Amino acid sequence: MDDDSDVFILDAPSPEPLGLSPIQGIPRSFENDDGKRFSFGNRCYIGYTVDPNRRIRQHNGGKEKGGAKKTDNRGPWDMVCIIHGFPNSVAALRFEWAWQNPEKSRVIKDLALKKVRKETPFAYRLRVACHLMNSRPFDRFALTFRWLLPLEELPFPEEILPPKHVLKKYGLIEKSASEVPSEKDGYVERGECRLCGEDIEKLSQLVRCPSAACAAHFHAKCLASHGLANDRCQLYPLDGKCPRCGRQYLWGDVIRDQRMVLKIDEAQADSSLKGLVPRASSL
Structure with missing residues (x-):
């Protein structure tokens, strides 16, 4: 599983309007707060990264710093939001391409999505993202939609909200506070x-009940089959009940x-502890 593949959208703020005051206190990027920010401009850029901090610096640094041709000399850019939790980099890159090219993507091209009157480019791209998250195969991924700049949040379009299992979070992605048990x-x-x-022979085959009070171990394929019940058209469920404790779970939480x-x-640096399962209470 790869939780480090992110698909993001950049926005270039409008220049300061004459006679108007900037909005105070909203950062231009993760690491540079100049104390002011203006409304969304007419430029958006969608991309893929495994390191958001490094990528925003590259885009604002231009092609010489590793930025893209489309963002060169058109900034400064802000990374407003990202979507993460893709099962692998291939899935994330496919989502990125479909988000960039909704009129060509087999996933949503039949919807013929167009920017409507008075809809900003950013709002349009947000609507496209919501359609993608509700389309196969993306509608079954354990995704998180994260507003990196919470004060720039736009409401999701009422006609196409993200699936119920997609988490919405705010702020930077923090390194997990979970310590690696040494004993x-x-x-x-x-x-x-x-x-x-x-027997569960490999750690990669193991999933467990998300309830720390239960934390029963299962083969991933066994719990998926149990959750699917009679729905054999899918590989894994969206939700289910733990066969041991009966607690309702979301498959995304299991993953x-x-x-x-x-x-x-x-x-884990200690080879004698490799392949063991950390107690649920320690996570």
């Missing part, structure tokens, strides 16, 4: 799947927990 009592064995009874477990294992 064996901070871990449990993978054990056996509570559905099929077979987010799995990603955290795998990241902790990747960061």
Whole structure:
């Protein structure tokens, strides 16, 4: 699983209007607050990155600093929002291309989306993103829509809200506060799947109930099949009930927990603790 693939949208603020005061206190970028910001301009740029801080510096630095041709000498740019939580970089890049080219994308080209009168370029791109998040295969990903500049938030279009399992968050992506347990009592064995009874041989095969009070272990494919019940047209459910405790869960929460477990294992320096499962209470 790859939670580091982000698709973002840049906006170039309008120049200061004559006789009008700027909006105070809104940063131009993550790392540079000059104390003022103006309304959205007419330029938007959609891109892909694994490092938002570095990418915004590149775009504002021009082509010589690694920025794109389309953003060169047209800034300053602000990274207003990002969509993250794609299962891999390929999925994120496909979303990026469809967001850039809605009239060509097989996913939504039949909708013939056009910018309507008085709709800003940014509002139009936000509407396109909402359509994409509601279209297959993106409608089943555990995505997060994050407003990096919360004061620039626009309401999602009423006619096409993001799916209920897509999280909405604000501010910068912070490194997880979860510590890597250094003692064996901070871990449990993978054990056996509570559905099929077979051993879970690899950590990458394991998912668990999101409830810390339960945290029952399952094969990912077993829990997915259980959640799908009679719907065999999909690979995994959007939600379900834990077969052990009966708690309702969102599949996105199950996958987010799995990603955290795998990241902790990747960061574990003690080879004797590799492949073990951190206790749910330690995350």
